Amino acid sequence: MTREEELEIVRQVQDGDSSAFESLVLSHQSKVYNLSLRMVGNEDDALDMAQESFIRAYNSIGSFRGDCRFSVWLYRLTTNICLDFLRSESRKAHISLTYAEDDCERELEIPDERFSPQSEAERAELRAAVRRGMKHLPADYRAILLLREIDGLSYDEIGKALELEAGTVKSRIFRARKKLCEILLSDRNFSYTSESKERKEV
Amino acid sequence: MAECDKYIMMISSLSDSELSPEQEAELCAHMESCSDCRRIYDAFKGISGAMSDDLVEPPESLSKSIMHRIEAQEKSKRPRFFVFGRFTAAAACLVLILFGASRFGWFDSLFRSDLTRDAAPEETVLSGSNPEECEDVQEGTTKKDSDYGFSHEQVEEKSSGSDGMMFTAPMTGNSGNSTMYAAGSGELNGILSGLFASGEIKVFEGSYDKRENVRPLITLNDNKQTELSDILGCSGTDIVDPELSDTPDYTLLFPDATTISLWSVDGSIYCILGTRETVYLAAGTMEEFKSFLASY
Numbered sequence A: 001m002t003r004e005e006e007l008e009i010v011r012q013v014q015d016g017d018s019s020a021f022e023s024l025v026l027s028h029q030s031k032v033y034n035l036s037l038r039m040v041g042n043e044d045d046a047l048d049m050a051q052e053s054f055i056r057a058y059n060s061i062g063s064f065r066g067d068c069r070f071s072v073w074l075y076r077l078t079t080n081i082c083l084d085f086l087r088s089e090s091r092k093a094h095i096s097l098t099y100a101e102d103d104c105e106r107e108l109e110i111p112d113e114r115f116s117p118q119s120e121a122e123r124a125e126l127r128a129a130v131r132r133g134m135k136h137l138p139a140d141y142r143a144i145l146l147l148r149e150i151d152g153l154s155y156d157e158i159g160k161a162l163e164l165e166a167g168t169v170k171s172r173i174f175r176a177r178k179k180l181c182e183i184l185l186s187d188r189n190f191s192y193t194s195e196s197k198e199r200k201e202v
Numbered sequence B: 001m002a003e004c005d006k007y008i009m010m011i012s013s014l015s016d017s018e019l020s021p022e023q024e025a026e027l028c029a030h031m032e033s034c035s036d037c038r039r040i041y042d043a044f045k046g047i048s049g050a051m052s053d054d055l056v057e058p059p060e061s062l063s064k065s066i067m068h069r070i071e072a073q074e075k076s077k078r079p080r081f082f083v084f085g086r087f088t089a090a091a092a093c094l095v096l097i098l099f100g101a102s103r104f105g106w107f108d109s110l111f112r113s114d115l116t117r118d119a120a121p122e123e124t125v126l127s128g129s130n131p132e133e134c135e136d137v138q139e140g141t142t143k144k145d146s147d148y149g150f151s152h153e154q155v156e157e158k159s160s161g162s163d164g165m166m167f168t169a170p171m172t173g174n175s176g177n178s179t180m181y182a183a184g185s186g187e188l189n190g191i192l193s194g195l196f197a198s199g200e201i202k203v204f205e206g207s208y209d210k211r212e213n214v215r216p217l218i219t220l221n222d223n224k225q226t227e228l229s230d231i232l233g234c235s236g237t238d239i240v241d242p243e244l245s246d247t248p249d250y251t252l253l254f255p256d257a258t259t260i261s262l263w264s265v266d267g268s269i270y271c272i273l274g275t276r277e278t279v280y281l282a283a284g285t286m287e288e289f290k291s292f293l294a295s296y
Helices: A003-014 A018-040 A043-059 A070-093 A120-136 A139-149 A155-162 A166-185 A194-201 B002-015 B021-033 B035-052 B061-103 B108-118 B121-127 B143-148 B152-159 B186-196 B224-232 B286-295
Strands: B201-205 B218-220 B250-253 B259-265 B268-273 B278-285
Touching (some): A018 A043, A018 A070, A018 B061, A043 B061, A043 B201, A070 A139, A070 A155, A120 A139, A120 A166, A120 B035, A139 A155, A139 A166, A139 B035, A155 A166, A166 B002, A166 B035, B002 B021, B002 B035, B186 B224, B186 B268, B218 B224, B224 B286, B259 B286, B268 B286, B278 B286
Antiparallel strands (some): B201 B218, B201 B250
């Protein structure tokens, strides 16, 4: 769907055609669901978050002015809903959602071959390790990485979605990646497959 | 590695294609001779690939459940608002008809014979009692007005809502009609106080449909109810015919299934107490309410 087509559908919904909203749902449900899933970590809550995102988008579509892509506006809603949910869950478990400043001071350990998978088995292992690692990232880091990697937003769009300056987006994405690398390097389950062991020995 | 510190953050931006051509050229030139930075770049790219390749299909039911909720929402607000609007319009027409009728003496005989006997005390002003009972009618009214026992000024005062009640239906002679707008009502604040102290309160965004399994924004079950009661208590200010959108901005659900729906209008909060169809202006602002939600 082009941006113009999307804007036209938004206008129809704003004019009262609720059925037109379905095409926006079908267009964006995959990324909204995946963003929610990686944010909250389980399918049931992800489904709730995704539903809530679209319902909230529908109810507040009158406030969408078209000064950014509809997806940027939608992912912003989704991120906020997920962060609110995680905040309420973290209050119960006394977990911090944001990074500590000193987390960023450690030097980045040089990653090894596990991060450059050659075979499908190695790629699957890396995907699984990244999935595990994301759950241990603070929610702020998780959100910004997901908007970049899952939703493909530019730094400028991420800035609009999260109301951050461009420089902050750049540095926060870097810190999120650095933190994720550290988590993966310390993940004992993220090991060499037999193929990569052979290459290393060579 | 000290020199590499300068390039490491750039490596992250390079993997997102967010460097200028000059910066990209400089970094690539560095990476040709620095295996550590190349491995960092490969790792960042590997992570990006792992995340973007790891998309799952959403359940088929997702889009259907979303559209179903939207349809249910649209259906549920139409009849309610329709009845609300009809009642308002009907009450307004009734007042105008009765005003016109009484002004021109169309119900002269009815007023004289029936309503003087049956009307509530506040209705006798309009009732057109016997001339002997009109000694207190203000001077300056027409002879016709005084014959009917009321003055034009008194009728206007009655319908203006200066006593805080708007659009009662005088024809039935019953001051206990459904009240569309209640401002400054001690009774209303008493009811609200009872509600806010009654136990767990759930706050939903938009409207609430008990048939849908919707997660509330927050659930209050501690001392915060008092704070919320201060924000959403009745302000005591008259309101005139608010134009409310079909869907409220928020809905509160109380233990006895009573709801209060909230609309943001120019920063103020207009509330409808569900069981009584009573509209009132809240004491607090929408900004205060949202700050309360955010703090909980």
